[in-house]
Amino acid sequence: MNTILLDSDDVDEHAALGDVIDAVEQAFAAFERGTTQMPAKSYIDLPQYNGDFRSMPAYLDTGEWDAAGLKWVNVHPDNPEDHDLPTVLGTMIYSDPETAFPLAIMDGTTLTMKRTGAAAAVATDYLAVEDASSLGLVGAGVQSYTQLEAISEVRPIEEVVISDPDDERVQRFVETYEDRFDVCGGSISEAGHCDVLSTVTPVEEPIVGLEDVGERTHVNAIGADAEGKHELADALLEAATIVIDDHEQCTHSGEINVPYRAGTLSDADIHGEIGELVVGSKAGRTGETGITVFDSTGLAIQDVAAARVVYERASVDGAGYGFDMVGFEGSP
Template sequence: METIVLTYEDVKKLLTMKETIKAVERAFELHGRGLTQMPPKVYLNFEKGDLRAMPAYLEGKAGIKWVNSHPENPKKGLPTVMAVLILNDPETGFPLAIMDATHITNFRTGAGSAVASKYLARKDSKVFGFVGCGRQAYTQFLALKEVFDIELVKANDVNEKNAKRFVEFCRNWTDAEIRPIEDVCDCDVLTTTTPSRKPVVKEEWIREGTHVNAIGADAPGKQELDEKILLKAKIVVDDLEQAMHGGEINVAISKGILKPDQIHASLGEIVAGLKVGRTDEKEITIFDSTGLAIQDIAVAGVVYEKAVKEGKGLKIKLFEF
């Protein structure tokens, strides 16, 4: 038996956003129904970053992602996030594939927001704001445009060059009006993708009916939203345990400002039809995204199946039997 090795370019060519959204929505549904296995992330913390192990099993697919987060990496010419995924046969444990998961991470995170927005944002949402215009904002935009007819994109970043690059990228994909602007939060759907450890979005900036995809907080101490926004919103998490540990709600929970029973639902519960999503055009909704291993494994399964079908990747013999 041979193992397929897939590079970043291999994965990029094999995976489409539509396929990613479909796989991620199915993963959330299974999670909501309790039909997945996903132990908590394991962290190795260092002075300048961390490494995380993310194992999961769902619907006949098993594997683990090993991913880093080093905010200072761009200074060294390296991405902030890099990931490798091993996909295993659950019947034998044999490693079916070793693949780059950096592209998978970016795509499945964007897809998660698209799925959340489908259930939580107003159906007539046309104006989309982005706070933080780094690499993750790009796949957030690509995913959201698969679900909504976008008429206006507003972009803001502390680095003006990042905002301009993001604007140019978006213009290659849509005829919508796109511009860097300060009142980015005056929108229908707001997506935040910053590494901030203090609020970058104030309560008074969020209008009634807004849906917020809070993506940046993925470790203890990180937060992007004013805690007052959390208290007036319907909060949906991807996974409650992970969110309390390192999601957008982690700071408010640790301070006692927010209680776990104030969390409305997990996204999986809503996708599975066990709980409702948006019920009022005026309510503020928040999706607290920490990133789930089931998303990675579900998408890796799509990549592997296409690689086998199309004969892509390098086949190697890891073991001698």
């Protein structure tokens, strides 16, 4: 039995967003039901390289299928300029839970992009107004593309406004999508007054204020993934219905981590976890007005769920490179 090696192109081709969104939604539900094992994300901080490593293992059982894996990922902001490498690099080991056989080793960078977009799509489906047709994006990096692709799977997005101080990145984004959407560059406030807003920046000083969003805007806060990062102003968070992916991760390194530590926000200000919305124990959007925020830190169960989609589809297609990693022939 061979292990399959899947590069970024293989992952991109076989991570069909509709399937990944469904798998991530099932993973959130399993998390809420308690049929997952997911140790806290561990960090290795490397200030000498302005970066860090993160280890993310998980197992989940949805009742229909189970899966296990480990993602080893980093964030090195200097990579693009200093080394011509992506800021985020990742490797996913996807294993058979019954035997622990390594079924696949795959690119975790593209996988991370896909499952992050999928998580925002799940949250958008539960928290955005039903007729949401406009999407704002703050930050024109690689995740902005996946946010649009994924969210347009769950809402009929027609208009897109993207805001970024780098005009060249904005132009590249506009040129990529101008044949599919009514897309233009704009201010943070113009992006924030869309029906859905996704923020995908690494800032530590909030850049989106309460006045920058509409009265019915749903916000996917994606950028905060480490202690001290903070995209949304406290006043915006205080005014919003807040849904998180995981309490421990969000209060440590999510969008709410700074105001939570300061005491500006407390558990009483958190409406619930996304899994509670999926299983129906907490309500999603209940009216045409009201600001909602999804604090997405990224869970290892999302990676495993997405990896299963990639592995299953790649296996059917005969994609990737198979090799004998284990080399076990049994007892003589």
